Amino acid sequence: MKARCTECGTRYSMDSIRYECRCGGLLELVQDFRGVDAEQLKREFAKRLGERHTPLASGVWRYKELIAPELPLEALVTKGEGNTGLYSPPAVTSYAGCRRLWLKALGENPSGSFKDHGMTAAVSHGRFLGFRRFACSSTGNTSSSLAMYAALMGGEAHVYVPEGTVSENKVLQTLAYGAVVHRFAGTYDDGIRFLREQAGELGLYVGNSVNPFRIEGQKSIIYETAQDLSWQLPDWIVLPGGALSNVSALGKGLRDLYELGFIPRLPRVAVVQAEGASPFHRMMEAGAAELVPEPAPSTRASALNIGHPPSWRKAALVLQETKGVTVAVTDEDILNAKAVVDASGVGCEPASAAAVAGLRRLVSHGIIDREETAVCLLTGHLLKDTDAVGAYHLGGGPEALYANKMNRVRL
Amino acid sequence: MKARCTECGTRYSMDSIRYECRCGGLLELVQDFRGVDAEQLKREFAKRLGERHTPLASGVWRYKELIAPELPLEALVTKGEGNTGLYSPPAVTSYAGCRRLWLKALGENPSGSFKDHGMTAAVSHGRFLGFRRFACSSTGNTSSSLAMYAALMGGEAHVYVPEGTVSENKVLQTLAYGAVVHRFAGTYDDGIRFLREQAGELGLYVGNSVNPFRIEGQKSIIYETAQDLSWQLPDWIVLPGGALSNVSALGKGLRDLYELGFIPRLPRVAVVQAEGASPFHRMMEAGAAELVPEPAPSTRASALNIGHPPSWRKAALVLQETKGVTVAVTDEDILNAKAVVDASGVGCEPASAAAVAGLRRLVSHGIIDREETAVCLLTGHLLKDTDAVGAYHLGGGPEALYANKMNRVRL
Numbered sequence: 141m142k143a144r145c146t147e148c149g150t151r152y153s154m155d156s157i158r159y160e161c162r163c164g165g166l167l168e169l170v171q172d173f174r175g176v177d178a179e180q181l182k183r184e185f186a187k188r189l190g191e192r193h194t195p196l197a198s199g200v201w202r203y204k205e206l207i208a209p210e211l212p213l214e215a216l217v218t219k220g221e222g223n224t225g226l227y228s229p230p231a232v233t234s235y236a237g238c239r240r241l242w243l244k245a246l247g248e249n250p251s252g253s254f255k256d257h258g259m260t261a262a263v264s265h266g267r268f269l270g271f272r273r274f275a276c277s278s279t280g281n282t283s284s285s286l287a288m289y290a291a292l293m294g295g296e297a298h299v300y301v302p303e304g305t306v307s308e309n310k311v312l313q314t315l316a317y318g319a320v321v322h323r324f325a326g327t328y329d330d331g332i333r334f335l336r337e338q339a340g341e342l343g344l345y346v347g348n349s350v351n352p353f354r355i356e357g358q359k360s361i362i363y364e365t366a367q368d369l370s371w372q373l374p375d376w377i378v379l380p381g382g383a384l385s386n387v388s389a390l391g392k393g394l395r396d397l398y399e400l401g402f403i404p405r406l407p408r409v410a411v412v413q414a415e416g417a418s419p420f421h422r423m424m425e426a427g428a429a430e431l432v433p434e435p436a437p438s439t440r441a442s443a444l445n446i447g448h449p450p451s452w453r454k455a456a457l458v459l460q461e462t463k464g465v466t467v468a469v470t471d472e473d474i475l476n477a478k479a480v481v482d483a484s485g486v487g488c489e490p491a492s493a494a495a496v497a498g499l500r501r502l503v504s505h506g507i508i509d510r511e512e513t514a515v516c517l518l519t520g521h522l523l524k525d526t527d528a529v530g531a532y533h534l535g536g537g538p539e540a541l542y543a544n545k546m547n548r549v550r551l
Numbered sequence: 552m553k554a555r556c557t558e559c560g561t562r563y564s565m566d567s568i569r570y571e572c573r574c575g576g577l578l579e580l581v582q583d584f585r586g587v588d589a590e591q592l593k594r595e596f597a598k599r600l601g602e603r604h605t606p607l608a609s610g611v612w613r614y615k616e617l618i619a620p621e622l623p624l625e626a627l628v629t630k631g632e633g634n635t636g637l638y639s640p641p642a643v644t645s646y647a648g649c650r651r652l653w654l655k656a657l658g659e660n661p662s663g664s665f666k667d668h669g670m671t672a673a674v675s676h677g678r679f680l681g682f683r684r685f686a687c688s689s690t691g692n693t694s695s696s697l698a699m700y701a702a703l704m705g706g707e708a709h710v711y712v713p714e715g716t717v718s719e720n721k722v723l724q725t726l727a728y729g730a731v732v733h734r735f736a737g738t739y740d741d742g743i744r745f746l747r748e749q750a751g752e753l754g755l756y757v758g759n760s761v762n763p764f765r766i767e768g769q770k771s772i773i774y775e776t777a778q779d780l781s782w783q784l785p786d787w788i789v790l791p792g793g794a795l796s797n798v799s800a801l802g803k804g805l806r807d808l809y810e811l812g813f814i815p816r817l818p819r820v821a822v823v824q825a826e827g828a829s830p831f832h833r834m835m836e837a838g839a840a841e842l843v844p845e846p847a848p849s850t851r852a853s854a855l856n857i858g859h860p861p862s863w864r865k866a867a868l869v870l871q872e873t874k875g876v877t878v879a880v881t882d883e884d885i886l887n888a889k890a891v892v893d894a895s896g897v898g899c900e901p902a903s904a905a906a907v908a909g910l911r912r913l914v915s916h917g918i919i920d921r922e923e924t925a926v927c928l929l930t931g932h933l934l935k936d937t938d939a940v941g942a943y944h945l946g947g948g949p950e951a952l953y954a955n956k957m958n959r960v961r962l
Contacts, residue, residue, distance in 0.1 A: 186601070189601040189602075225631050227630075229703070250636070252932070252934055290896075293896075294642075308941075309937045311957075312941050312944075313934060313937065315955050316890070319955075330962050334962040368603060484703070485698075485702030487727060522727055523663055523934035523935065526720045544729055546726065546732050547734065549711075551745040
């Protein structure tokens, strides 16, 4: 297993874990796809849809040849993650305004979010190297996923979660899985900085997306979406941007599929940020070469509350390669879009709905054409943040355009 | 489609909806399994595991021939429910004390609970009959499932949820799916009584388990478990008992599998109630012929807060047929068992953990032998009741034997 610095190209063996290059750049796994026969793999992937008794039943490990061919099956820590639904509710399509829309409901993963795709890969790799102690900084979804997989393999999870700005359901979920939950006054970014400095010494395997195995696992989200659509992706993939690891993983997955000949062309990528935490969008809009961190990120879509996204360089490259765009939306836009997605029977957490709100804005501004098609990645389950549901429907004020009220009756 | 009264045997056509016999007994669907070739169906069911693009991809509709052969595929309202994991975490097996234990994680269903298995069948039938308005009384899981499927088909959900004794996450989830949520001072049982009297007049299709289609859909839980175990069920199936519809569905499913020759013998069934809401256990223990309702049911496992379980007669019959047993466990037992299940990386809501607590008690009393094997049905997702997680871990007192604490740090 080898990795390469995405900045300077230096190569490293991944027989031990390493999160960044000596130059400070992020690493990415180097896959050797020589000799891969795409048509034969397509048939193999189709056959594995019927699998139930091996790790290949997972929507991540189904694609093992393209993710971590070197890891032995026995090392894998898996819950059959992936295999989530792809829905086309008419009300959401019409709200977004494009011709055809699919929602990829990643909240149907075992821990309730898309993080499971990457985390099964990272924890499996850590276990393979002999680690028993795992760590992350998190706005909640990463921590519950890491804690779940660490528990499943009988290991230990140490998670660093900011006070206050995180959905309590996620923190409690993490605590229930038995993790050591370290809460601190500060932001996600402070947690990342702390782990960068301390993890090695503390003997912790870091499960954040600076870990290149997270990215390899997360690639499976676009593999699965493409397979589900018979390897014909729509014009656009729209997704929320927080730490931006999902953008980086999406880009790597798309590149794989295109280079291997699984898909005939690259779709365009649209990254949606919340206005209160949109340093990446501001950078792209300004055509700047460097990201200026947002020191006090603030959005009700708590999973997007990240001011210094570690993967911004990788994400910028993905947008360049796919003729992608960025957009920022208000919390009101996000929560109204969420109400529409929820009431369609699909449901999601606030950050996920940013994708739909962003798509709507891009269509209304003519950047995405009404005749085009799109997939929105819904990153987390409705149950991940019920406080947001209560705040919107029971006390949301005039901006809560689709508020549903509670009805008190006597029977 | 025909139904039969489980009390007096009177038959009814189900071309219109009916929930009970003129004699007051509950109805059950009459299936005509003549001409069914079990071996051929097994092959068909195995083949469908690879399905992704039709309703037969669902872990309910995979078994359509045995559930609702008359419903056209186009009528089905489905989210690919079922297809949930079966886990054997060593820590939970050792806690329960039997030789081999599987946990069926029904909380991995789209709305987060086992109710989706039955609700896809009921809402599909209602839609087939031309209904657009659906209703239920609920401790929370039924209501969120009904609301989700009603939303998915573009219909309306009217749910009756007691004040106070229900997990708020579930109520908010139901509200988010767009249901009209009627909250009232009273119990689940009052809601059922109200709907029995009013639903017909109000034009509502009732999705509670008095509806025999719910039971047919729920049968798929044991079908899927059996298929996953290569049609070799363990010695015991252990499940929590609230409204007891899951017991009645389990029994009907087991009977189907045994009569059709899918399984060589019937496993024994153990029903676990919470001590504060255990009228069924008390009846069985006393060898009484009639259930005496509990007027003030009270347990922290809110999904079990039911004093007058509608399906008690059907459940008693299931226990008779399977040489089954009942047991009651305290809230402390339930919450400690939940902590063990959660920390294993599987996770569940409190009511689900009653199954594990009950199994442990039955093993320790020698009613289930240490050399026997069991499946526990975990009915709901960990995220369904995070208040219970907070109460246990952050303020549970000395009875919370496995409490995990939050750690406040400065980075």
